[in-house]
Amino acid sequence: MQSPITDPSGAEPLIEFDRVDKSFGDLKVLDKLNFRVDPGERVTLIGPSGSGKTTILRLLMTLEKVTPTADPETEGGVIYVEGKPYSHMEKGGKLVPASERWLRQRRSRVGMVFQQFNLFPNMKVLRNVTEAQVHVAGRSKAEAEAKAGELLELVGLSEKADEYPARLSGGQQQRVAIARALAMDPDILLLDEVTSALDPELVADVLAVLRDVAETTSITMLCVTHEMGFARDVSNRVLMFDNGQIVEQGAPEAIFSEPQEARTQDFLRAVL
Numbered sequence: 001m002q003s004p005i006t007d008p009s010g011a012e013p014l015i016e017f018d019r020v021d022k023s024f025g026d027l028k029v030l031d032k033l034n035f036r037v038d039p040g041e042r043v044t045l046i047g048p049s050g051s052g053k054t055t056i057l058r059l060l061m062t063l064e065k066v067t068p069t070a071d072p073e074t075e076g077g078v079i080y081v082e083g084k085p086y087s088h089m090e091k092g093g094k095l096v097p098a099s100e101r102w103l104r105q106r107r108s109r110v111g112m113v114f115q116q117f118n119l120f121p122n123m124k125v126l127r128n129v130t131e132a133q134v135h136v137a138g139r140s141k142a143e144a145e146a147k148a149g150e151l152l153e154l155v156g157l158s159e160k161a162d163e164y165p166a167r168l169s170g171g172q173q174q175r176v177a178i179a180r181a182l183a184m185d186p187d188i189l190l191l192d193e194v195t196s197a198l199d200p201e202l203v204a205d206v207l208a209v210l211r212d213v214a215e216t217t218s219i220t221m222l223c224v225t226h227e228m229g230f231a232r233d234v235s236n237r238v239l240m241f242d243n244g245q246i247v248e249q250g251a252p253e254a255i256f257s258e259p260q261e262a263r264t265q266d267f268l269r270a271v272l
């Protein structure tokens, strides 16, 4: 079953939210949200705290589930990735909420980097980057180590391969987390406030690494950030979010220099 949103250019979006609802109890966080991300785009979500940005990443990471609609075929409420249902699966020609097995398989194309790094503390840096390659992707140890070597070089940490995470600065740990996410060759990299837990002098290093990743790969990125420099430098589209809705979107230069909507203007005035 193909996603219902068609694009006149014929290009297939990588990620597509079709009228997605998400509630936590009585709190409606996303209300019929539509949005799409094309392959190779680097999209940043900005907006006030609590507006639903992280929820979007968590849905894509399958850490949360969409709130079901009565009839996904007509009412939507479905996330598609590469044109195929992601939050749902097909059963007897109908869309039904995805099983755990389906989600496990589908999320293997998505990598995520978290605010708090979440490295395995009992494993050295090299093994942090090889572990999933060997145990999830089924690569040989030699193959995984070769890939980890390349990625540690990309993030500027080749000489730290033999250290435990606790011996690294926060910025270095975050760069290892980026290498670890890339090691699985994801199509989509989700970045959740990746610089928020860092001392200001370490933020620049992490941003530089992400700029390198953006320049040297065609990976699609979806980022949530409070760091407007990040949105400006790394992304090619900025979405301003408020109350679970996209208020305004456009190229970073346009959003930052000539925001059209009052809510975007107020938000930027408060954070810049």
Ligand code: ADP
Pocket: 024, 027, 029, 047, 048, 049, 050, 051, 052, 053, 054, 055, 056, 224
């Ligand atoms: P943002 O990333 O824009 O700050 P979030 O997506 O984290 O916003 O949160 C949106 C709203 O959903 C907030 O009001 C938050 O408190 C609420 N929320 C998020 N996760 C949960 C949860 N697991 N249970 C209950 N409420 C949640």
